[in-house]
Amino acid sequence: METNYLRSFLLVVESGSMSEAARRLGLTPAAVAQQMRALERELHASLLARSGRTVQPTEAGHKLVGRARALLREWGDIQAWVGKEQTGGELVLGTINTALHSLLPDILARFVRAHPGVRVVLRSGTTAALYQAVQKSELDAAVCLYPPFTLTKTFGWALLRQEPLVLLAPHRLAGRDPHELLRTEPLIRYDRSLGGGKQADRYMRAAGITAQERFELSSLLAIAMMVSQGLGVALVPDIDSPLLAGQRVARIALPLDTEARQFGVLWLRTSPRLTLILGLVQSANAVMALRRSRKQ
Incomplete structure (x- = not known):
């Protein structure tokens, strides 16, 4: 199975349009449609249904969505593990909206300079939702508030800022x-x-x-x-x-x-992407140190 076909499938589902998916991928709509047909033949199931100008996943398509994301992430881990993509991979990062409007852009700018081959996927939510997603390994890390309870030793936490x-x-x-x-x-x-x-x-x-x-x-x-x-x-x-x-x-x-609310980075210490997470924390600490020095 072509992993690129799975990526195209997820993009079609996300955008609801083969034309839009093709535009983002730099392909023709016909090429994307051909990929989808090849994927359906290989899986022996109809994955997409047209509704006017949009497409929606079928029941089989909905089943594939979650497994496809997990499979692509696992494939990225395998590539990194065998050395084909030593500076690459994917980091799925949760964030509260406050971080998107304040510290996170500077942190990500420094992080991608240090890790240019890494693809970062951002998902926003409340601290409670992000904590649960990190716990379930649906997120690699989260930029969020410290939860209203004591974290167990399975979690890592890096305090970035206290906000009265x-x-x-x-x-x-x-x-x-x-x-x-x-x-x-x-x-x-x-x-x-x-x-x-x-x-x-x-x-x-x-x-x-x-x-x-x-x-x-x-x-x-x-x-x-x-x-x-x-x-x-x-x-x-x-x-x-x-x-x-x-x-x-x-x-x-x-x-x-x-x-003061405590604002920082949360992750699982057993994460397979621990090296990237610690790189993110290092970038975050550098940004915070620079901001503090400018205020002195």
Whole structure:
């Protein structure tokens, strides 16, 4: 079986179109269709069904999707193991959205310079979902928050940054008392199903603050943009993102002690891609050291 045919099949399923898959692969739609027919003949099953201009996997196609991904990853491991692709392979990396908007682009830029042959697959999710995926070996590693429980020794953890809560307020309100602002200004609340949102909720309860809630959402970047537009104030983790630099937002320290959320890299110590994971951690630590030196 041609492993490239499996890659083409997964791309057709992902894009829902043979034409789009062909465009991404640099092939003609006819060539991709021929690959799909060859794959169906070899497996003795119909894998794709047309629905208008799109294609959808059949029941047999759905069965193949998960096994095909696992097979391709295993094949990549075999290639690396026998030395045909010593600097290559694939790293499936989970990430929370905050990381995508802050540290991860710089970390990946350094990582791919050190490992130019590696293909990195990014999958976003909540910390809880990413932890479970790492535990099941569905992800090689995750850039996420430390879970709300103690990790067992089977996991590796590299702390990159601690992020205390701060109050984001429109620039014109800089210098005002943060508790007064929380009581009097509309609140743009960070999603309470997320770790940072739960921390903010606990802080306001401890301070005896009843806020005037206006919005609740999960994107810290969107929250900062809404604060910049004067739509309210927000109690959020103090993330380090260049995307916030252009916003007219004041970061106001809080008078009470706050629990800082811990932000880092999580992985299984028994992972077959441990060398690549440790390379990623090394890149992450280098990026964090550079950022700290710039602030001194």
